[in-house]
Amino acid sequence: NAGVTQTPKFRILKIGQSMTLQCTQDMNHNYMYWYRQDPGMGLKLIYYSVGAGITDKGEVPNGYNVSRSTTEDFPLRLELAAPSQTSVYFCASSYLGHMNTEAFFGQGTRLTVV
Amino acid sequence: EDQVTQSPEALRLQEGESSSLNCSYTVSGLRGLFWYRQDPGKGPEFLFTLYSAGEEKEKERLKATLTKKESFLHITAPKPEDSATYLCAVSMNSGGYQKVTFGTGTKLQVIP
Numbered sequence: 001n002a003g004v005t006q007t008p009k010f011r012i013l014k015i016g017q018s019m020t021l022q023c024t025q026d027m028n029h030n031y032m033y034w035y036r037q038d039p040g041m042g043l044k045l046i047y048y049s050v051g052a053g054i055t056d057k058g059e060v061p062n063g064y065n066v067s068r069s070t071t072e073d074f075p076l077r078l079e080l081a082a083p084s085q086t087s088v089y090f091c092a093s094s095y096l097g098h099m100n101t102e103a104f105f106g107q108g109t110r111l112t113v114v
Numbered sequence: 115e116d117q118v119t120q121s122p123e124a125l126r127l128q129e130g131e132s133s134s135l136n137c138s139y140t141v142s143g144l145r146g147l148f149w150y151r152q153d154p155g156k157g158p159e160f161l162f163t164l165y166s167a168g169e170e171k172e173k174e175r176l177k178a179t180l181t182k183k184e185s186f187l188h189i190t191a192p193k194p195e196d197s198a199t200y201l202c203a204v205s206m207n208s209g210g211y212q213k214v215t216f217g218t219g220t221k222l223q224v225i226p
Contacts, residue, residue: 004157042118042203042215042216042217042218042219043158043201043203043216044216045213045214059213090157090158092157097212100146101163102163103148103158103160105157105158105159106157107156107157108156108157
């Protein structure tokens with residue numbers, strides 16, 4: 001049982017480049033989330049999805065886009081990367097919404113924008 | 115303003131030395147409080163959910179408690195493998211919708 005799988009684990013981007021962070025879960029969870037974690041800060045919600053075809057903004061959505069075409073996949077797109085997007089990104093999923101129950105996190109993607 | 119504050123930021127214990135981590139919150143409409151453990155280079159791993167004041171949950175050497183203003187994660191006779199960062203998160207009603215706010219964590223080091 002793989003749980004939540006994120007790829008890549010590490011990436012270095014140049015300013016202005018774009019990339020997609022991949023996230024897949026095999027638990028048939030409807031709810032999926034993208035968080036970023038910066039040193040000394042709590043996890044911040046970027047986007048979330050309550051099911052295939054339905055997404056919504058979290059606290060810090062600027063500079064990011066998401067899509068949810070299937071229950072399993074929830075990719076995060078960075079357009080025109082900026083140094084402020086240097087962070088560790090976590091994808092998570094849960095059975096019930098907005099973390100009313102436990103959330104399962106991926107291993108994270110460490111992104112550096114130079 | 116909704117706030118979640120964890121203390122201390124870092125804690126160093128000798129193996130077997132029991133202690134407590136604190137998560138204090140000022141939110142309206144608490145829906146639940148979560149504790150997660152995070153190992154270096156890994157994603158958070160769920161430990162407990164508490165929903166109402168007075169509730170307690172236990173798992174091995176860990177016990178979580180909840181009051182109306184704070185939660186404690188008690189660690190009894192810790193072992194080196196308990197070394198990790200412990201995160202709390204509060205689920206709350208905010209402006210007509212629900213949101214989750216994470217604390218910044220307590221980094222625990224247990225020395226043999």
